[in-house]
Amino acid sequence: MEELGIQILKSAVSGLIMGLVFALVALGLTVIFGVMDIVNFAHGEFLMVGMYTTLLTSPLLGVDPVLTLPLAGLVGAVLGVMCYFGLIRFLLRGPMIAQLFGTFGLMIFLRNLALLFMGSEPRIVHEGWLVGKSILVGPGVVLESTKVAAAALSLISFAVVWWFINRTRVGKAITATSLDAEGARYMGISTEYMNALAWAVGGASVGVAGGLLVNFWPVEPGVGLLFTMIAFATVALGGFGSVRGALVAGILIGFIVNLPPVWDAILRSIDAAGLRGLEIHSFKYTMVYAVYFLIMVLRPQGLFGWKQ
Amino acid sequence: MRKIALVSAIVLLAAMLVPAMAWSAPKEIKIGVIYPLTGPAAAAGRELRAGAELAAEIANKVMPNINMDMAKNAGVKSLGGAKITLIIKDHQGNPQLGADLAKKLILDDKVVGILGCYYSSVTKTVSAVCERYGVPMINGSSTSPTLTKRGFKWFWRTTPHDKWFTKDLFEFLVGMTKGKAKGVKAVPMADLNPLAAACEKTEWGSNVAIEIKNFAKEYGFTLASDILYAAKSPDLSSEVQSMIAAKPGAMLFASYTSDALLMIKTLKSMKAKPKIIWGQDAGFDKPEFVALGDDIVGILTRSVFLPSVVKMKPLSGQVNDLYVKMMGHDLGGASARSFTGLQTWVYVLEKAGSTEPKAIQAACNTISIPGDQLVVPWVGIKFSTKGEEIGQNVLGGGLIGQYQKQKDGKIGLEVVYPFDIATAPMVYPFQGY
Numbered sequence: 001m002e003e004l005g006i007q008i009l010k011s012a013v014s015g016l017i018m019g020l021v022f023a024l025v026a027l028g029l030t031v032i033f034g035v036m037d038i039v040n041f042a043h044g045e046f047l048m049v050g051m052y053t054t055l056l057t058s059p060l061l062g063v064d065p066v067l068t069l070p071l072a073g074l075v076g077a078v079l080g081v082m083c084y085f086g087l088i089r090f091l092l093r094g095p096m097i098a099q100l101f102g103t104f105g106l107m108i109f110l111r112n113l114a115l116l117f118m119g120s121e122p123r124i125v126h127e128g129w130l131v132g133k134s135i136l137v138g139p140g141v142v143l144e145s146t147k148v149a150a151a152a153l154s155l156i157s158f159a160v161v162w163w164f165i166n167r168t169r170v171g172k173a174i175t176a177t178s179l180d181a182e183g184a185r186y187m188g189i190s191t192e193y194m195n196a197l198a199w200a201v202g203g204a205s206v207g208v209a210g211g212l213l214v215n216f217w218p219v220e221p222g223v224g225l226l227f228t229m230i231a232f233a234t235v236a237l238g239g240f241g242s243v244r245g246a247l248v249a250g251i252l253i254g255f256i257v258n259l260p261p262v263w264d265a266i267l268r269s270i271d272a273a274g275l276r277g278l279e280i281h282s283f284k285y286t287m288v289y290a291v292y293f294l295i296m297v298l299r300p301q302g303l304f305g306w307k308q
Numbered sequence: 309m310r311k312i313a314l315v316s317a318i319v320l321l322a323a324m325l326v327p328a329m330a331w332s333a334p335k336e337i338k339i340g341v342i343y344p345l346t347g348p349a350a351a352a353g354r355e356l357r358a359g360a361e362l363a364a365e366i367a368n369k370v371m372p373n374i375n376m377d378m379a380k381n382a383g384v385k386s387l388g389g390a391k392i393t394l395i396i397k398d399h400q401g402n403p404q405l406g407a408d409l410a411k412k413l414i415l416d417d418k419v420v421g422i423l424g425c426y427y428s429s430v431t432k433t434v435s436a437v438c439e440r441y442g443v444p445m446i447n448g449s450s451t452s453p454t455l456t457k458r459g460f461k462w463f464w465r466t467t468p469h470d471k472w473f474t475k476d477l478f479e480f481l482v483g484m485t486k487g488k489a490k491g492v493k494a495v496p497m498a499d500l501n502p503l504a505a506a507c508e509k510t511e512w513g514s515n516v517a518i519e520i521k522n523f524a525k526e527y528g529f530t531l532a533s534d535i536l537y538a539a540k541s542p543d544l545s546s547e548v549q550s551m552i553a554a555k556p557g558a559m560l561f562a563s564y565t566s567d568a569l570l571m572i573k574t575l576k577s578m579k580a581k582p583k584i585i586w587g588q589d590a591g592f593d594k595p596e597f598v599a600l601g602d603d604i605v606g607i608l609t610r611s612v613f614l615p616s617v618v619k620m621k622p623l624s625g626q627v628n629d630l631y632v633k634m635m636g637h638d639l640g641g642a643s644a645r646s647f648t649g650l651q652t653w654v655y656v657l658e659k660a661g662s663t664e665p666k667a668i669q670a671a672c673n674t675i676s677i678p679g680d681q682l683v684v685p686w687v688g689i690k691f692s693t694k695g696e697e698i699g700q701n702v703l704g705g706g707l708i709g710q711y712q713k714q715k716d717g718k719i720g721l722e723v724v725y726p727f728d729i730a731t732a733p734m735v736y737p738f739q740g741y
Contacts, residue, residue, distance in 0.1 A: 003553070018543055121596055122566040124569055124573075126599060126601065134578070225540070230542060260550060261549040282537060
C-alpha cells in the first residue's frame with residue numbers, strides 16, 4: 001500500500017510537470033487560433049526549428065544551450081512573421097479549406113527543408129547545465145531538470161501571454177481583432193499588424209519551447225508530429241483560442257499519460273498477476289484521445305472555449 | 309557444284325551458330341537490390357548498399373590479398389566469368405513500393421534474382437512477388453522470425469532472426485550465473501532477476517517482446533514488467549517509472565533510434581540502477597547512441613558484426629580495410645550482413661552454373677558455405693529445407709557486445725558473447741545512474 005501511495009505521488013508530480021510541458025508547446029497554437037481562427041498545422045515544425053536553433057548555435061557560440069533560448073525565440077518569431085507575410089496573408093483571402101491545406105503544405109515544406117539540410121538522423125544536445133541532471137524531491141520522486149525548467153518556463157510564458165493579452169493596450173487590440181476584425185479596423189487598429197504579432201508571439205513561444213526541449217529530447221525533421229498531435233488535443237480540449245484552457249488541458253493530459261505506473265502499482269499491491277496481461281502502457285495516448293472524444297461530444301467548444 | 313553449295317551452306321550456318329553458342333553464356337548477371345536509400349532509415353541504407361557493392365566488386369575482380377573463394381576469379385567462373393551487375397532500387401521503407409519495384413526488376417530489367425530489403429515489412433511483400441514469379445530472393449538483413457515460416461520456395465535468409473538473438477541473450481544470462489562471462493565470477497540468479505522489458509510496439513518490437521516472454525519462462529527467469537510502447541512518443545517517463553518500480557536486475561529493450569536516446573536519457577534522470585541493460589540492436593547500435601558517451605558504458609547490445617570481430621577473424625579485417633577505404637568507417641551490422649547476402653548470391657550462382665531459376669533454387673537448397681569464407685562470425689551458411697522453417701540459414705549466430713571505454717578514450721563495442729570469443733573482460737554490474 002505504501003508503494004502505491006508513493007507511486008501516486010510520483011505520477012502526480014511527473015504528470016503535472018509533463019502537463020506543463022505539453023501546455024507550453026500548445027500555447028503558441030492557441031494564441032494564433034484565438035486571434036485568426038487559423039489552425040497552424042506547421043506548429044510542430046516551428047518547435048523543430050527551435051530545437052535545431054539551439055542544437056546548432058550552442059556549440060557555434062560556445063555557450064550553454066540554455067543561453068541560446070532567446071535566440072531560439074527570436075528565430076521562432078521571425079519565422080512566424082515570415083510565414084504570415086509570405087503565406088498566411090494570402091491564404092486568409094481564400095476559403096477555410098485553403099487555410100487548412102496552406103499550413104499543411106507549410107508543414108511538409110519545413111519538414112523536408114530540415115531533411116535536406118540536417119539529414120534524417122536524430123540528434124541531441126550532449127552537454128549543458130540541464131542535460132542529464134535531475135532533482136530528488138522525496139522518497140523515489142525524481143524530477144528531470146529539463147522538464148522542471150520547461151514546466152517553469154511554461155508557467156512564466158502563460159503568465160506573460162495572459163498579462164499581454166488582458167492587461168496591455170496592444171493585447172486588447174489583439175483581442176478586438178479576434179472578436180471582430182472589421183470593427184477593429186474601423187476603430188483604427190491595424191489588423192494586419194495584430195495578425196503578424198500573433199504569429200510572432202506564437203512562433204516565439206514554441207521556438208523557446210523547442211530550444212529547451214532539445215536538452216532532453218532528440219531532434220529529427222519529423223519530431224514536430226510527436227508534440228503537435230498532443231498540442232492539438234490540448235488546444236481542442238481546453239477550447240480553441242483559450243490560453244487558460246490550454247494550461248488546464250495540458251496538465252490534464254499530463255496526468256492521464258502518467259496513469260499506467262499507478263495501475264501497475266495497484267496490481268502489485270493486490271498481487272494480481274493474472275491482470276498483468278492488461279497492457280495499459282501501450283494505450284496511454286488512446287486514453288488521452290478517448291477523453292478528448294468525450295469532451296468533444298459533451299462540450300464541443302472545449303473546457304474553456306469561447307469560440308464556436 | 310551442289311555439294312560445294314551444301315558444304316558451304318553448312319559451314320556458313322556453323323559459323324553463325326558457333327559465336328551464338330559462345331554468346332549464350334551471359335556476360336553479366338543482373339541482381340536486383342532493394343534497400344531503403346531515403347527516408348528514416350537512409351543512413352542504414354547507405355551502409356547496406358555499400359556492403360553489397362563491395363561484395364560485387366570483390367566477385368568481379370581478382371583480389372589475391374582477400375582470402376575468399378570469390379576473390380580468386382574475375383566474375384562467376386562456372387558461368388564463363390560473367391560479371392555481377394547490381395540494379396539498385398530505393399523502397400523508402402514502403403512495402404507497397406517495394407513490391408512494385410520487385411515487379412519492375414523482374415519484368416523489365418529481367419534480373420536473375422533479388423537481394424534485400426532490410427525492413428521486415430518490405431521483405432515480406434517483395435518475397436511474395438518473387439514467389440509468384442518464381443524468381444529467387446536472398447535476404448541478408450531482415451530479422452522478423454515469421455519471414456521463413458511461410459513455406460516459400462523462392463526465399464532464403466542468411467541472417468539469424470530475432471528468436472535466435474533473444475535466445476542468445478538468455479544463454480548469456482544463464483552463462484553469467486555459471487561464471488562463464490570473461491572476467492566476471494558466477495553471478496547468483498537472484499541478482500539478475502526479475503527482468504523488465506520495454507519494446508516498441510510495431511511488428512519488430514512486439515515480436516521481440518513475445519520471444520522475451522517465452523524464453524524467460526523457458527530459462528526460469530521472472531519477467532516482472534513487460535511494456536509495449538509507441539516508438540514515436542513524446543514522453544517515456546511513465547514506462548521507465550513502471551520498470552524501475554519492478555526493481556529489475558536486468559532491463560531489456562527493443563527500440564529504434566530516437567526512442568532509444570529518449571529511453572537512456574529518462575533512465576539516467578530517474579536514476580535507474582539495474583545490473584544489466586541490454587538492447588536488441590537497432591537504436592542501440594547507431595552513431596548517435598554511441599555519442600551519448602559515458603552514459604552508455606556497460607550497456608549490452610546484440611549484433612551480428614562488431615568492429616572488434618576483425619581482431620579474431622583476419623578475413624574480416626581484410627574486407628574491413630577495403631570498406632574503410634570506400635566509406636571512411638568500419639563495417640557494421642548492416643553492411644556486413646548485406647555483404648554476406650550478396651556473397652551468398654555469388655556462391656549460389658557459382659554452384660548452379662546457370663541463371664535458370666530452377667538451377668539456382670537447387671543450388672540454394674544444397675549449398676554449404678564454410679565459416680572461413682565469411683566476414684561475419686558464423687559457422688557457415690546452409691539453408692533449412694524442411695521443418696517449421698524453410699530457407700533459413702541454420703549455421704548463423706549472433707554476438708552480444710558491450711560498450712566499453714577503450715584505451716584511446718573512445719566508446720566502442722567489445723564482444724562478451726559467445727563467451728569463447730570474448731574480446732575483453734565484461735564490465736559487471738552496470739554502473740547505474
